[in-house]
Amino acid sequence: MTHRNVAIRAAESNAGSDVASADALSSESRQSEKFEVRRAELAAAALATLNDFGYARTSLREIAQKSGFSHGVFHYYFRDKVELITYCVREYKLACVGHYAEIASSATSAEQVRLAFAAALAASARDDTPMHRLWYDLRNQSMFDEDFHADVTEVDSSLEVMIWSIVSTYAAFHTTEIALPRRTVYALFDGLFQQCLLDIHTGSTDALATLQQGVWQLFPRLLVGFGSPDMA
Amino acid sequence: MTHRNVAIRAAESNAGSDVASADALSSESRQSEKFEVRRAELAAAALATLNDFGYARTSLREIAQKSGFSHGVFHYYFRDKVELITYCVREYKLACVGHYAEIASSATSAEQVRLAFAAALAASARDDTPMHRLWYDLRNQSMFDEDFHADVTEVDSSLEVMIWSIVSTYAAFHTTEIALPRRTVYALFDGLFQQCLLDIHTGSTDALATLQQGVWQLFPRLLVGFGSPDMA
DNA sequence: GCCTTTTTTGGACAGTTGTATAAATTCTCC
DNA sequence: GGAGAATTTATACAACTGTCCAAAAAAGGC
Numbered sequence: 001m002t003h004r005n006v007a008i009r010a011a012e013s014n015a016g017s018d019v020a021s022a023d024a025l026s027s028e029s030r031q032s033e034k035f036e037v038r039r040a041e042l043a044a045a046a047l048a049t050l051n052d053f054g055y056a057r058t059s060l061r062e063i064a065q066k067s068g069f070s071h072g073v074f075h076y077y078f079r080d081k082v083e084l085i086t087y088c089v090r091e092y093k094l095a096c097v098g099h100y101a102e103i104a105s106s107a108t109s110a111e112q113v114r115l116a117f118a119a120a121l122a123a124s125a126r127d128d129t130p131m132h133r134l135w136y137d138l139r140n141q142s143m144f145d146e147d148f149h150a151d152v153t154e155v156d157s158s159l160e161v162m163i164w165s166i167v168s169t170y171a172a173f174h175t176t177e178i179a180l181p182r183r184t185v186y187a188l189f190d191g192l193f194q195q196c197l198l199d200i201h202t203g204s205t206d207a208l209a210t211l212q213q214g215v216w217q218l219f220p221r222l223l224v225g226f227g228s229p230d231m232a
Numbered sequence: 233m234t235h236r237n238v239a240i241r242a243a244e245s246n247a248g249s250d251v252a253s254a255d256a257l258s259s260e261s262r263q264s265e266k267f268e269v270r271r272a273e274l275a276a277a278a279l280a281t282l283n284d285f286g287y288a289r290t291s292l293r294e295i296a297q298k299s300g301f302s303h304g305v306f307h308y309y310f311r312d313k314v315e316l317i318t319y320c321v322r323e324y325k326l327a328c329v330g331h332y333a334e335i336a337s338s339a340t341s342a343e344q345v346r347l348a349f350a351a352a353l354a355a356s357a358r359d360d361t362p363m364h365r366l367w368y369d370l371r372n373q374s375m376f377d378e379d380f381h382a383d384v385t386e387v388d389s390s391l392e393v394m395i396w397s398i399v400s401t402y403a404a405f406h407t408t409e410i411a412l413p414r415r416t417v418y419a420l421f422d423g424l425f426q427q428c429l430l431d432i433h434t435g436s437t438d439a440l441a442t443l444q445q446g447v448w449q450l451f452p453r454l455l456v457g458f459g460s461p462d463m464a
Numbered sequence: 465g466c467c468t469t470t471t472t473t474g475g476a477c478a479g480t481t482g483t484a485t486a487a488a489t490t491c492t493c494c
Numbered sequence: 495g496g497a498g499a500a501t502t503t504a505t506a507c508a509a510c511t512g513t514c515c516a517a518a519a520a521a522g523g524c
Binding site for chain 4: 267270301302303304305308
Binding site for chain 1: 369377413415416418419424429433442453
């Protein structure tokens with residue numbers, strides 16, 4: 001199998017993975033499943049190095065050295081560096097969105113939603129600091145590098161939808177509606193979260209508490225029905 | 233003059249620039265003033281390339297080639313790449329903070345403050361898109377690279393103070409107070425602004441309008457006295 | 465067991481990076 | 495205008511980059 005075929009195969013294994021699990025495993029599908037597993041392993045290794053060094057300072061050789069693989073194997077499973085990093089971005093999405101999905105579904109009151117979400121954001125900022133830092137790095141990179149743009153935008157949209165779902169749940173318990181556009185709501189929470197990350201890296205001791213309180217305070221201000229003289 | 237002296241001289245000319253302008257120009261101060269002017273020229277050239285390519289893809293040679301200087305001259309005026317980029321970050325601050333300072337001072341009503349600021353932010357996002365993009369790039373880089381941290385934090389604080397000043401003016405016209413911490417208020421505006429930049433780069437046609445409206449809607453929600461059942 | 469295919473390896477390549485430095489140029493001041 | 499200092503240039507260097515590729519190794523099927 002030549003190098004040209006690798007990229008094709010990668011595309012196939014993406015599209016055919018559902019079929020493979022539903023069917024009695026044919027030789028081909030088992031093969032491509034194994035291929036996909038290996039891809040995920042390599043991507044996880046890459047993610048570890050990206051977490052440490054960020055996009056600008058991460059090279060394939062560094063990834064390889066840190067993970068124990070040879071640097072050549074990455075070009076067998078990924079067409080180039082861009083495809084590898086793109087794959088990592090998608091991993092981020094799955095890890096992140098799935099993490100918050102349950103909050104909206106298991107809520108019993110407005111107060112519980114905003115408390116739980118504020119706590120969850122703070123916990124994630126604390127536990128997954130390097131991953132989130134990398135996300136903002138790659139998202140920014142997408143403004144300079146057209147190659148990342150599509151995937152970054154897709155992940156960003158997922159996060160936007162996730163946040164909107166949570167705030168919607170909160171608004172429903174108050175039997176009112178959200179006063180701001182979906183994208184704006186996301187921008188506000190994202191601003192709070194990103195600043196928390198920055199503060200963590202400056203050594204601030206109350207960065208998490210500030211995030212948690214900020215999120216908590218933000219919730220009611222997103223709803224309609226809190227009349228101010230100059231609100232439109 | 234050897235290389236070792238360059239860094240020392242650069243430090244001197246920073247500290248001594250005030251003295252130079254106040255005094256009858258001595259030979260030394262005029263010399264260092266000229267030195268400082270050249271530094272600024274080179275930094276401006278570097279900024280132009282950074283604007284285009286971002287931190288990860290900008291090399292000294294590229295800067296040199298684009299600006300017509302030889303790449304060696306940058307090491308005569310700057311100790312290394314870090315010092316050059318750090319200098320550029322400071323330039324950003326001066327350009328940015330000075331741009332919004334007048335809004336707070338020339339305001340005559342609450343409504344005018346928030347209208348003017350919303351318009352000013354949108355205008356800046358439109359006119360200085362590459363510069364702001366670079367700012368977020370470098371700010372993120374500071375989470376990976378300790379070298380940038382101090383300068384980035386300083387600029388970030390200036391922006392925070394600037395925003396607080398404007399919102400304070402708005403609150404004063406309403407004879408009330410701001411309900412959120414200073415850093416949180418900054419985070420919210422920053423989130424709106426950064427997302428506008430992202431949307432501009434995805435080709436969104438209403439990114440500026442969304443920013444302007446978002447900022448406009450945010451203002452009243454930052455104040456106390458808009459009673460909601462679960463506001464603390 | 466052996467033959468084919470898949471997978472992995474590590475070296476080679478051309479290009480780029482930041483930095484150092486010596487030579488050449490320009491400027492300054494007497 | 496010429497001695498000395500300041501500035502600029504171009505080259506050199508070692509390290510690193512992404513990519514390619516031929517050969518070695520491992521796995522799979524019969």
